[in-house]
Amino acid sequence: SQLAEENLWALSVHEGESVTVNCSYKTSITALQWYRQKSGEGPAQLILIRSNEREKRNGRLRATLDTSSQSSSLSITATRCEDTAVYFCATDSGGNYKPTFGKGTSLVVHP
């Protein structure tokens, strides 16, 4: 079963708009990571947010973590065409760290 899961299969926005991808997870975690995967490439980490943090930023990206509802969000402001990618959340499984990825949300940013 999926330990982490994004809530939408696909999103589409126009350049300049803001967008949010959500993720829910099922176990206690020490941290949650957001990755981006562009076509033909391996995933690349965007943000790592630890369980004692509520929000973390990286440029135009903002991640939140709510351990009470076991959910996280990744917001991208002022989107660009180059933000077109699949976005994954990934969690550990508490004591035995084996990173588990969600199925991903495909984001398309139109010019």
Added chain:
Amino acid sequence: DMKVTQMPRYLIKRMGENVLLECGQDMSHETMYWYRQDPGLGLQLIYISYDVDSNSEGDIPKGYRVSRKKREHFSLILDSAKTNQTSVYFCASSFAGPSAETLYFGSGTRLTVL
């Protein structure tokens, strides 16, 4: 330069042949991983290696084995490949920490088993 290198990028094999996928990293990371990625299924963990000769099964180890004789190299072996092992395989590495660490991924190997 922080890099995970996978070889080859593309591979076509016939059912029943043996397959060797190789991965190298130049960051002295203790931990290395093999994932496969299929449409609609995301990334599934096959094996994880915590250091040389210290390997552990992931979520889908059946049909695969691994070898790690040097910290910088991690190999995935398919003995007698099956058509359902057609997939894109990603290797990743990370520092070993008390909790989650950043994974650095290679560019993947697209394996087709005919």
